[in-house]
Amino acid sequence: MQRKHLIALIAILIIAAMALAACGGQATEAPKPTEAPKAQPTEAPKAEPTEAPKEGGVKPADEIVVYNWSDYVHPDMYKMFTERTGIKISEDNFSSNEDLLAKLQGGATGYSVIVPSxxxxxxxxxxxxxxxxxxxxIPNLKNLDPEFTKLYYDPGNKYCVPYLWGTTGIGYNTELLENPPQSWEGVFKAKESDPWYGRMTLLDxxxxxxxxxxxYLGYDNNTKDEAQLQEAKQLLIDAKKGVAGYDTDNYEDLVGTGENLLAHGWNGDFLQAADEYGNIDYYIPEEGGTIWIDNMCIPKGVTPEEKLAAEMYINFVLDPEVGKMLGEYNYYATPNKESLAIADPDYKSNPLVFPPPEIREKLRFIKPLGxxxxxxxxxxxxxxxxx
Amino acid sequence: MTERLRRHPELQAWLILAIPVIFLLIFFMAPLVIVFVYSFLERGKYGGVEWVFTLDNIRRVFDPLYFKTFVRSFYIAIVTTLVTLILGYPLAYFIAKSPPSRRNALVFALMIPFWTNFLIRTYAWLTLLRTHTGLINVTLMNWGIIDKPLPLYGNDFAIILGLVYGWLPVMVLPIYAALERLDESLLEAARDLYASSAKAFRRVTWPLSLPGVVAGSMLVFIPSLGAFVTPAILGGGKSLMIGNIISNQFLGAHDWPFGSALSMVMMIAMLIATLIYFRWTKKSEDVT
Known part of the structure; x- marks a missing residue:
């Protein structure tokens, strides 16, 4: 009896130790392909190998996995890439930067391209x-607007290449609301008499x-001053009564259906919903809003073959035609100056996608604070x- | 080898048990051990841990803000359990007393919701509960029964409703199993001894169904306490349960050790609550 207990205990300890060790290394997790490319890679790629591998003898992988936000490509993009290079692409999705980070830190592997902000x-x-x-x-790097080669987080694009960029502001229902608040004050200090009181959401x-x-309070949005943060916190607590909820997932639909009159959210989401509902407009309040850039990067742990294939994909996205498709489809701004040159005038001149300079200077990045x-x-x- | 196996039934039992035991050790025990160990380490800057011992995480759990959230989560879980019990017991009783031919069909009907993902079913409630475009408020307003929309969404009512809806079947099934096995002759005997039907229920049916009630309550209480999807969706993200706080620590604050400490304290609190409950039901079982 005694001995049996001892054996069981030892077994537990050994397995626990093994499991811990496994976690420290890499828990392999097979990503689920959500999109099966249709083209046959067995046929020799028709396009001339403009993206020939430069290092000695490394051939690109046959298949790579892109870990991306959902609905964040042009539907034909992956097929086109496979036709040009013979490399298959499948996609897996995350719903927030925090998700992406936690998953990779947890040891997820198998992704060759990721799209963090x-x-x-x-x-x-x-x-x-x-x-x-x-x-x-990545010869197509030359197509990037010079502004996007001097990014605060990665000057010279050593680790990443911008994918699309956008802004965070307010979207509202144009049928039900004629005069949305032009200042954040209307949101944070909404009065019961305001039609949007209790009918707006903030991002979660x-x-x-x-x-x-x-x-709104006139402070740095990356402040480490606790007194300023306390003031912001109190503002948000006082504003809570007028807020219907905190939502990052379908706030734009709720504005479109008229459940809510306005929402704090991302420009492309509102513009895509505007296509569907036809009653949504978007703006940056007069005090300003935030700006963000999503980027293509290659996580550590890829094989040299996968890395090469991933770089070929990044080069492909930087193609003027592909960048144009991607930006126009998603209503987010392309960082590619050659794509912009050939883009549809409606897209190019849309101030909600490309804010004019006087608004640009009121937009702030969210920076990591450790x-x-x-x-x-x-x-x-x-x-x-x-x- | 086979000969030895045949002669040692104990060895056979161990072999059969080996797979589930190893499975539990790897996928259940090991994560618990990791959570336990992480609770006493310092945070990495952006997730992960530094291998430095500290009791700071445990101390932070008793921050009034988080303590308040613990209390609130317990309150919501207890109300949810009581409501599911009040709704579930008569339902289980009804199914158990139905003709045997119909029973299976009823149990089957009870399981049908599980065919759809819980997240989707929770979202489906939104179309009913929305304040201005939800089916219930729109209908009541159109009929002139109310002139201001009812607050059905973004509050505790919606959270409890969503949880009760989600967990009702797991309350009903164990109670049904207990009631179905109930020997009718015991009730006849009670009536022969001049027990009123209320008294027969209280002295015979209820005590005999108690194991089902205990099992069902636990199955409802535990997941309700840890819920984080329902408060985020039906509660409009306007209130927090302990599950939300824990997930925020891992994702938003990149503070894995504190998230681990919160999980550990929650598990211990849950264990204590369970033990008290078992002790209490055991006592009431003994009394009757």
Whole structure:
């Protein structure tokens, strides 16, 4: 009896130790392909090998997995890439930068291209999670607007290449609301007599909501000053009565259907919904809003073959024609100056996609704050649990 | 080898048990051990841990803000359990007393909702509960029964409704199983001894169904306490349960050790609550 217990105990310890060790290394997780490319890779690629591998003898992988936001490509893009290069692509999706980061830190592998936003790229570079790009394999980098080669988080595009960019502001229902508040004051200090009182949502995202509040208060939206944060927190708690909910998933539909009159959210989401409902408009309040850039990067842990294939894909996205398709389809702004040159005038001149300079200067990046993010999170928890 | 196996039934039992035991060790025990160990380490800057011992995470759990959330989560889980019990018991009784030919069909009907993902079913409630475009409010307003929309969404009512809806079948099934096995002759005996039907229920049916009630309550209480999807969707993200706080620590604050500490304290609190409940039902079983 005694001995049996001992054996069981030892077995538990050994297995626990093994499991711990396995977690430290890499838990392999097969990504689910959500899109099966139709083209046959067995046939020799017709296009001339303009993207020939430069290093000695490395051939691109037959298939790569792109880890992306959902609905964030042009439906034909992957098929086109396979036709041009013979490399198959499948896609897996995440729903927030935090998801992406936590999953990769948890040891997920198998992804060759990931699409994180600016501040997450900064974190990933700092944590050593990204491969350096071989610019020889990405000749189309020359198509980038010079502005996007001098990014605060990755000057010179050493680790990443911008994919699309956009802004965070307010979308509203044009049928039910004629005069939306031009200042954040209307949102954070909504009166019961305001038609949008109780019929608006804020993003369920700590940094976005605090950025809006801090920008309204005239502070730096990446502040580490606790007194300023306290003030923003109190503003958000007082505003809570007038807020129907905190929503990052389908706020634009709720504005379209008329459940809510306005919502804090991302420009492309509202513009896509505007196509569907025909009654949505978007603007940046007079104090300003946030700006973000999503990027293509290659996570550490890929094989040289996968890395080459991933760089070929990044080069493909930078193609003027492909960049045009991608931007026009998603209503987000392309960082590619050659794509912009050939883009549809409606897209190019849409101030909601490409804000004019006087609005551009009022847009702020959300930057990573390291351990100080716990302070934001705790204040956000206070806002969310206030009755 | 086979000869030895045949002669040692104990060895056979171990072989059969080996697979589930190894499975549980790897996928259940090991994660628990990791959570336990992480609770006492310092956070990495952006997730992960630094291998430095600290008690700070445990201390932070008793921050009044998080403590308040614990209390609130317990309150919501207890109300949910009571409401499912009040709704579920008569339903289980009805199914158990139906003719045997119909019973299976009824149990089957009870299981049908499980064919659809819980998340989708929760979203479906939204179309009913929305304040201005929800079916219930729109209908009541059109009929002139109310002139201001009822607050059906974005509050505790919606959260509890969603949880009760989701967990009702797991309350009904164990109670049904207990009631179905109930020996009718015991009730006849009670009536022969001049027990009123209320008294027969209280002294015979209820005590005999108690194991089902205990099992059902646990199956409802535990997931309700840890719920985080329902408060986010039906509660409009306007209130927090402990599950939301934990997930925010891992995702928003990149603070894995504190998230682990919160999970661990929640598991311990749940264990204590379960033990108290078992002790209490055992006592009431003994009394009757």
């Amino acid at each position: 600016d501040y997450t790229v900064a974190i990933m570079i700092e944590e050593g999670m990204l491969e350096e790009l071989n610019h020889d394999n 995202d700590v940094r976005e909501v605090f950025s809006a509040a801090l920008i 351990e100080f993010e716990s302070v934001y999170q705790r204040m956000w928890d206070e806002v969310k649990s206030a009755q």
